[in-house]
Amino acid sequence: MESDWIKKFSGILxxxxxxxxxGIGDDVACLVSPATDNLLWTTDSQRExxxxxxDWMTPREVGSRLLVVNLSDVYVKGGTPVSALVxxxxxxxxxxxxxxxxxxxLADACRRFDCPVVGGDIxxxxxxxxxxxSLLARSPAGRFPGRDGLLPGDMLYxxxxxxxxxxxxxxxxxxxxDHQAMAESVSAFCRPRTYPWFSExxxxxxxxxxxxxxxxxxxxxxxxxxxxxGVSVRLDPPENWLDHLQxxxxxxxxxxxxxxxxxxxxxxxxxxxxxxxxGDAISRIQEQIRGEPEKLIPxxxxxxxxxxxxxPSVTMTGKNRRQVRLERTGFDHTR
Amino acid sequence: MESDWIKKFSGILxxxxxxxxxGIGDDVACLVSPATDNLLWTTDSQRExxxxxxDWMTPREVGSRLLVVNLSDVYVKGGTPVSALVxxxxxxxxxxxxxxxxxxxLADACRRFDCPVVGGDIxxxxxxxxxxxSLLARSPAGRFPGRDGLLPGDMLYxxxxxxxxxxxxxxxxxxxxDHQAMAESVSAFCRPRTYPWFSExxxxxxxxxxxxxxxxxxxxxxxxxxxxxGVSVRLDPPENWLDHLQxxxxxxxxxxxxxxxxxxxxxxxxxxxxxxxxGDAISRIQEQIRGEPEKLIPxxxxxxxxxxxxxPSVTMTGKNRRQVRLERTGFDHTR
Numbered sequence: 001m002e003s004d005w006i007k008k009f010s011g012i013l014x015x016x017x018x019x020x021x022x023g024i025g026d027d028v029a030c031l032v033s034p035a036t037d038n039l040l041w042t043t044d045s046q047r048e049x050x051x052x053x054x055d056w057m058t059p060r061e062v063g064s065r066l067l068v069v070n071l072s073d074v075y076v077k078g079g080t081p082v083s084a085l086v087x088x089x090x091x092x093x094x095x096x097x098x099x100x101x102x103x104x105x106l107a108d109a110c111r112r113f114d115c116p117v118v119g120g121d122i123x124x125x126x127x128x129x130x131x132x133x134s135l136l137a138r139s140p141a142g143r144f145p146g147r148d149g150l151l152p153g154d155m156l157y158x159x160x161x162x163x164x165x166x167x168x169x170x171x172x173x174x175x176x177x178d179h180q181a182m183a184e185s186v187s188a189f190c191r192p193r194t195y196p197w198f199s200e201x202x203x204x205x206x207x208x209x210x211x212x213x214x215x216x217x218x219x220x221x222x223x224x225x226x227x228x229x230g231v232s233v234r235l236d237p238p239e240n241w242l243d244h245l246q247x248x249x250x251x252x253x254x255x256x257x258x259x260x261x262x263x264x265x266x267x268x269x270x271x272x273x274x275x276x277x278x279g280d281a282i283s284r285i286q287e288q289i290r291g292e293p294e295k296l297i298p299x300x301x302x303x304x305x306x307x308x309x310x311x312p313s314v315t316m317t318g319k320n321r322r323q324v325r326l327e328r329t330g331f332d333h334t335r
Numbered sequence: 336m337e338s339d340w341i342k343k344f345s346g347i348l349x350x351x352x353x354x355x356x357x358g359i360g361d362d363v364a365c366l367v368s369p370a371t372d373n374l375l376w377t378t379d380s381q382r383e384x385x386x387x388x389x390d391w392m393t394p395r396e397v398g399s400r401l402l403v404v405n406l407s408d409v410y411v412k413g414g415t416p417v418s419a420l421v422x423x424x425x426x427x428x429x430x431x432x433x434x435x436x437x438x439x440x441l442a443d444a445c446r447r448f449d450c451p452v453v454g455g456d457i458x459x460x461x462x463x464x465x466x467x468x469s470l471l472a473r474s475p476a477g478r479f480p481g482r483d484g485l486l487p488g489d490m491l492y493x494x495x496x497x498x499x500x501x502x503x504x505x506x507x508x509x510x511x512x513d514h515q516a517m518a519e520s521v522s523a524f525c526r527p528r529t530y531p532w533f534s535e536x537x538x539x540x541x542x543x544x545x546x547x548x549x550x551x552x553x554x555x556x557x558x559x560x561x562x563x564x565g566v567s568v569r570l571d572p573p574e575n576w577l578d579h580l581q582x583x584x585x586x587x588x589x590x591x592x593x594x595x596x597x598x599x600x601x602x603x604x605x606x607x608x609x610x611x612x613x614g615d616a617i618s619r620i621q622e623q624i625r626g627e628p629e630k631l632i633p634x635x636x637x638x639x640x641x642x643x644x645x646x647p648s649v650t651m652t653g654k655n656r657r658q659v660r661l662e663r664t665g666f667d668h669t670r
Contacts, residue, residue: 002551003559021373021479022479022481025482025563026412026479026481026482026483027377027408027411027412027482027547027548028375028376028377028408028409028412028414028472029375029376029377030373030374030375030376030412030474030479031373031374031375031376032372032373032374033368033369033371033372033373033374033473034368036368037367037368038356038365038366038367038368039365039366039367039368039471040363040364040365040366041363041364041365041366041418041420041453041454041471042362042363042364042420042454043420043421043422043454043455043456043467043469044422044456045422045424045456045458045467047424047458047459047460047461048461049461050458050459050460050461051458073362073363074363076362077361077362077363077365079363083376085376085377085378085469086378087378087379087380087422087467087469089380089382089424089462089465091462118376119376119377119378120378121378121379121380121467123380123382123385123386123465124382124385125382125385125462125465126382126383126384126385126462126463127424127426127460127461127462127463128461128462130424130458130460130465132378132380132422132456132467134378134420134422134469136374136376136471137363138368139365144356144357144365146357146361147360147361147362148361212362213362216337224338228360
């Protein structure tokens with residue numbers, strides 16, 4: 001059975017690019033070592049009943065999503081995909097056609113982003129279906145825009161539509177997913193998008209000093225960066241920054257700020273730009289997202305952490321310009 | 336919780352070698368690209384209730400085993416480990432100390448084999464605990480000893496003790512694991528060994544043309560190689576090749592040949608040596624295993640596949656030197 005599946009997967013994946021000397025079907029994959037300074041490497045999973053439900057997404061969407069959630073981490077750090085490995089956990093009596101559809105969605109995404117699957121593992125799962133993808137990428141720079149890269153004075157930005165995925169998730173949970181006003185939200189959750197051009201930006205612009213996707217929530221990401229950088233953060237986003245959540249949040253009866261802050265699964269990009277470093281990062285981004293200028297949100301400023309504070313303070317300008325202290329929350333997949 | 340775990344894991348792993356620019360704690364790991372021709376890459380998992388049970392192995396043993404089963408594939412193909420990623424699936428209300436013990440066993444093995452864990456993923460599992468490791472290795476050669484490397488006339492060898500792991504597994508299942516005669520078998524199952532020096536051999540000796548570990552069973556491995564090489568196989572091992580199974584098999588009431596052929600989880604090395612190619616592979620191996628010469632088993636010969644046969648014929652010399660046809664079986668983790 002396992003070897004039949006591997007033959008079928010191999011057919012679905014199609015021919016490999018020349019950098020793949022051995023792909024799926026042997027004990028290890030063999031790649032031409034990319035001529036690059038650094039390798040970036042990440043792993044992320046999609047688990048039935050944790051990240052998705054089969055009545056929410058097609059198997060093809062799950063396959064595509066598995067690649068995209070990994071690509072997201074690579075693009076935000078300035079990487080170019082090399083290839084991927086996929087380990088599957090398959091429950092007993094699982095419908096075979098669903099596995100193949102999943103693989104077709106994955107293979108399509110792999111072709112779209114030039115990131116071939118070169119091997120993997122198949123095991124029986126004792127719970128729901130799970131798929132773990134490991135993604136290898138190359139990166140030309142010695143520079144790495146880490147979570148710990150913030151300095152006071154840096155400007156924080158968000159690229160994306162915070163809270164939309166949470167709105168889609170809530171719509172799916174509550175049976176509102178067919179409502180026309182929810183289409184964009186459901187799509188954000190089921191078919192997250194990623195930004196290959198952001199990788200070039202990171203490598204071209206020394207101004208971009210810290211980057212992170214918001215897969216675990218915007219609040220979580222801001223706290224993680226501030227925590228690892230030893231700084232605090234003062235947020236002052238434009239008044240209309242959550243306008244895209246107005247209709248979804250009122251239909252769902254949820255607070256838009258909570259959706260954006262705690263949501264998770266957005267795969268937006270949180271990043272910092274350092275004033276005083278030459279460059280053109282912001283206008284390059286504006287050029288990339290022309291037509292959707294509202295997707296670039298100036299969030300606020302990195303500030304000095306008070307002496308003696310073990311943890312970052314994150315405040316936001318509220319009504320009457322008062323600073324409101326925010327809590328670290330966000331989505332924890334282990335809970 | 337997730338970020339607390341990551342800090343704890345980072346402490347257990349300890350300092351990273353210089354080739355790791357960014358390890359655990361950011362969205363991707365960043366490595367100095369190794370100066371090498373090829374990269375080898377593999378992934379393998381350990382799943383509670385599929386590969387192990389917690390009453391069979393300590394959490395430390397599970398952690399170590401996770402690395403070793405991956406290393407096995409890399410060493411047989413001539414690779415040198417670079418680093419590893421680990422994706423964990425953790426059930427609700429899982430004891431934390433067990434996660435940390437697992438990680439300590441993994442970290443110990445990582446130090447022993449110079450293969451640091453540089454990142455990973457933590458999710459909730461809906462079934463038992465699972466851990467998927469992805470291993471990156473470098474390989475100097477353009478030569479890859481693939482499963483498809485056999486030609487008629489090649490001599491097949493096995494390095495190891497076939498069936499011992501199956502004996503250990505059966506002893507654990509049947510409550511015989513504390514029996515003194517089972518100690519070696521239980522150890523083979525719970526603490527599989529691997530052969531780092533085999534990697535050097537592969538790179539030094541062009542004679543070694545095809546290699547594969549027997550993690551899915553000896554029979555499975557022989558059929559996979561013969562299948563992918565388009566050849567057949569005639570086995571004629573020495574009469575005493577399964578002597579190490581005498582006591583365990585009689586205690587368990589099992590057929591020693593079946594244990595060796597179908598067992599799986601042995602992580603022995605099946606390999607082929609090509610006569611006529613200069614080299615010294617066999618005496619090098621004998622030098623490495625001096626004191627245990629019986630671990631090198633000449634299995635038989637690769638022969639031409641009959642015209643029209645879609646699948647390999649695998650025969651073995653039986654009583655009165657008659658050739659007995661063998662079936663492809665072995666352990667399928669998806670069943």
